[in-house]
Amino acid sequence: MGIIKHNIPELSLRFFTLILEIAPAAKKMFSFLKDTDEIPHNNPKLKAHAVKVFKMTCESAIQLDEKGEVVVGETTLKWLGSIHLEKGVIDPHFEVVKEALLRTVQEGTGDKWSEEMNGAWAEAYDHLATAIKNEMKI
Ligand code: HEM
Structure with missing residues (x-):
């Protein structure tokens, strides 16, 4: 994540x-x-979404590694589902x-x-996306 964090403005646009x-x-x-x-360029909302997706996926990857599962707090999940x-x-x-x-x-x-890195991001994203989709009931 370090290398990604240093390039957030550029990577958010690319994303x-x-x-x-x-x-x-x-x-x-x-x-x-x-x-x-x-x-x-330099739109705070665009950056916010990109950073949230990068960061939450990264945190999910760490959880998967440490606990073997992804747990998203109930409040966060409700918020993500409704937005x-x-x-x-x-x-x-979600595939896009x-x-x-x-x-x-x-x-x-x-x-x-x-x-291997690609696989870890993909798996973490899938867990997160599934949690959001379950909350959305789609
Ligand atoms: C808003 C996270 C996937 C479209 C948000 C917000 C978060 C978030 C945290 C609120 C941003 C804020 O107000 O600060 C995520 C995560 C995703 C994901 C973690 C996947 C794991 C998607 C997908 C789409 C999408 C697949 C559809 C292309 C949007 C839209 C908004 C939003 C349209 C409102 C942004 C705005 O207009 O201000 N998302 N999102 N998101 N998300 Fe996502």
């Missing part, structure tokens, strides 16, 4: 660029994207974000990237 490249229709869901033609429901997020969107996340991690870690 959203990839999300929109994979799924252009996702644009209208994000309050900070829907009225613009290009991805805004995403309200924004109209559906099941296939997963793909964009894994590619961002790969690009962001450069020659430190490995299949």
Whole structure:
């Protein structure tokens, strides 16, 4: 995560660029994207979402490693469930974000990237996404 943390502004932009490249229709869901033609630089909301996804996935990977499971607090989960429901997020969107996340991690870690690292991020993301989707009942 260290290497990723140091490049948050750049990687947040890259992450959203990839999300929109994979799924252009996702644009209208994000309050900070829907009225613009290009991805805004230095937008705090864009950065907040990217950082949350990076950070929560990273924390989930640590939990998986230490405890063999991912536990998301009830309050956080309720919050995440309701935000995403309200924004109209559906099941296939989680795959789009997963793909964009894994590619961002790969690009962001450069020659430190490995299949094993990729697997750890993918597994952690899947656990987190499943917890959010269960809360959303989708
Ligand atoms: C908002 C986390 C996946 C779309 C948020 C927020 C968090 C979050 C914490 C609230 C941000 C804030 O107000 O500070 C996550 C995590 C995800 C995930 C951990 C996966 C594990 C997705 C997916 C989509 C999505 C798959 C659909 C493409 C959104 C949208 C908002 C949001 C549209 C509202 C942002 C805004 O317009 O301000 N997410 N998210 N998220 N999320 Fe996610």
